[in-house]
Amino acid sequence: MTKPPASSSNPMASLAAQGLERALDPFTTAISRVVQKGAELTSNLVHGPESPKEPAKPAAAAPGKPGLAVSPLAVPLPDMPPVGGVTMATDRAGFYKHERKDVLLMQFAQGTTCAGVFTRHTIGSAPVDWCKKQLDANEGQDVRALVCNAGCANAFTGKLGADAARRTASALARRIDCRQRDIMLASTGVIGVVLDDSKIAARLYELEKNLRADAWHEAATTIMTTDTFPKGASAVAEIDGVKVRINGIAKGSGMIAPDMATMLAFIATDATLSPGVLQSLLALFTRTTFNSVTVDGDTSTNDTCLLFATGAAGAPRISRAGDKRLADFKTKLEAVMHSLATQLIRDGEGATKFVKVNVTGAANPASARKIAKSIAESPLVKTALAGEDANWGRIVMAVGKTEEPVDRDRLGIRFGDLVAAEQGAVALNYSEAAMSAYMKNAELEIGVDVGVGRATAHVYTCDLTHGYISINGDYRS
Numbered sequence: 001m002t003k004p005p006a007s008s009s010n011p012m013a014s015l016a017a018q019g020l021e022r023a024l025d026p027f028t029t030a031i032s033r034v035v036q037k038g039a040e041l042t043s044n045l046v047h048g049p050e051s052p053k054e055p056a057k058p059a060a061a062a063p064g065k066p067g068l069a070v071s072p073l074a075v076p077l078p079d080m081p082p083v084g085g086v087t088m089a090t091d092r093a094g095f096y097k098h099e100r101k102d103v104l105l106m107q108f109a110q111g112t113t114c115a116g117v118f119t120r121h122t123i124g125s126a127p128v129d130w131c132k133k134q135l136d137a138n139e140g141q142d143v144r145a146l147v148c149n150a151g152c153a154n155a156f157t158g159k160l161g162a163d164a165a166r167r168t169a170s171a172l173a174r175r176i177d178c179r180q181r182d183i184m185l186a187s188t189g190v191i192g193v194v195l196d197d198s199k200i201a202a203r204l205y206e207l208e209k210n211l212r213a214d215a216w217h218e219a220a221t222t223i224m225t226t227d228t229f230p231k232g233a234s235a236v237a238e239i240d241g242v243k244v245r246i247n248g249i250a251k252g253s254g255m256i257a258p259d260m261a262t263m264l265a266f267i268a269t270d271a272t273l274s275p276g277v278l279q280s281l282l283a284l285f286t287r288t289t290f291n292s293v294t295v296d297g298d299t300s301t302n303d304t305c306l307l308f309a310t311g312a313a314g315a316p317r318i319s320r321a322g323d324k325r326l327a328d329f330k331t332k333l334e335a336v337m338h339s340l341a342t343q344l345i346r347d348g349e350g351a352t353k354f355v356k357v358n359v360t361g362a363a364n365p366a367s368a369r370k371i372a373k374s375i376a377e378s379p380l381v382k383t384a385l386a387g388e389d390a391n392w393g394r395i396v397m398a399v400g401k402t403e404e405p406v407d408r409d410r411l412g413i414r415f416g417d418l419v420a421a422e423q424g425a426v427a428l429n430y431s432e433a434a435m436s437a438y439m440k441n442a443e444l445e446i447g448v449d450v451g452v453g454r455a456t457a458h459v460y461t462c463d464l465t466h467g468y469i470s471i472n473g474d475y476r477s
Contacts, residue, residue, distance in 0.1 A: 089209075089210040089212065090219060127304070134169075171201040232340075270309075274319040276319070345461060345462050361451045362457065406450040415439070
């Protein structure tokens with residue numbers, strides 16, 4: 001996977017997006033307080049409320065890239081009961097040299113609504129372009145299927161790639177008797193290679209024949225690339241007294257950085273929600289989940305998060321994002337997204353440490369976020385974490401280089417509950433022994449207060465080890 005530089009796309013669109021983010025900040029902050037209990041929510045979603053958190057055991061069914069050891073931070077897939085109106089099938093189309101499944105078909109009941117959030121990378125892939133165009137055309141109404149392949153990103157492939165995407169959608173639309181625009185597409189893998197759509201077309205008959213409602217685990221495994229474990233989350237919410245299910249799967253291990261994070265995420269619910277409600281919730285919660293994780297600071301050409309609502313549960317139709325009946329659903333949806341996002345970090349290429357960076361006392365939310373990202377993406381900070389070195393001087397460096405407002409004489413730094421620096425200097429009760437013992441933990445929390453305001457932000461990241469170089473040094477081989 002060649003990693004092109006991340007950058008903003010349309011300048012006016014970027015400014016508009018930034019303005020919307022600022023406008024939503026108070027609402028985002030209020031809702032994200034619920035998800036600050038992320039460890040509890042993620043534990044319940046991934047392990048069940050009573051199960052202890054423990055690393056997943058290597059599973060022979062999880063292909064990924066041959067020879068990769070399962071991340072020491074891995075968590076097992078939870079039970080994922082069917083979502084009404086959703087069926088799935090997986091197969092091998094042959095995008096990899098080794099034996100593994102690499103194509104996923106998800107089919108949805110008639111009347112399913114859909115929303116999407118996509119990479120802001122200026123060299124977006126053909127599937128990203130396709131989904132954006134079709135969601136504009138069908139306004140998120142009556143989306144019938146999703147086809148996702150691993151092993152070929154179909155990015156930076158020009159008209160040939162766009163034609164391949166169109167033919168894939170056309171072939172499936174003919175088979176299930178719907179419009180091309182009601183088919184969503186996603187791809188992940190090597191950049192710069194045109195998708196051989198004939199490989200997918202050749203498997204459509206078998207895929208359609210093998211559609212099942214209980215294939216969430218197979219689906220999560222099929223979309224993996226350098227992932228070492230499949231990622232999923234599930235929850236049950238209530239809307240006006242009716243229980244609805246939310247299931248989500250995701251893939252991503254490297255080239256993970258906000259906007260969005262090589263990330264694919266597919267979330268489905270049997271609630272009855274308008275496309276406008278879906279889009280509002282997805283955009284809002286993406287900011288505190290998928291856009292708050294970073295492995296290496298690189299943004300993918302193919303990042304796609306799609307949210308589908310089939311209406312099969314029989315809950316009342318909700319057409320307004322502010323509807324009070326959505327309160328529980330909002331909490332559970334963000335929790336599912338939070339779980340998937342943090343699982344990406346647990347599978348960061350070569351990762352041995354799961355790290356949450358909390359920034360407080362910033363001038364505004366945008367400043368807090370920029371500082372948190374600077375710490376989370378600093379190679380010097382990340383290698384110190386890999387070496388279990390509480391080198392808080394590197395955190396000072398990462399804060400200051402942002403050129404954001406900071407009061408040097410009030411700056412404070414914590415590792416967990418241990419104070420490393422306060423009032424702009426090393427803490428009087430600083431203990432190297434206690435700090436070294438804390439750094440041996442697999443899960444770490446870094447707190448930084450910059451002393452100029454009341455704004456906060458959090459970003460999840462991992463350490464940077466020799467494993468990252470090994471995985472990416474021969475990605476295409």
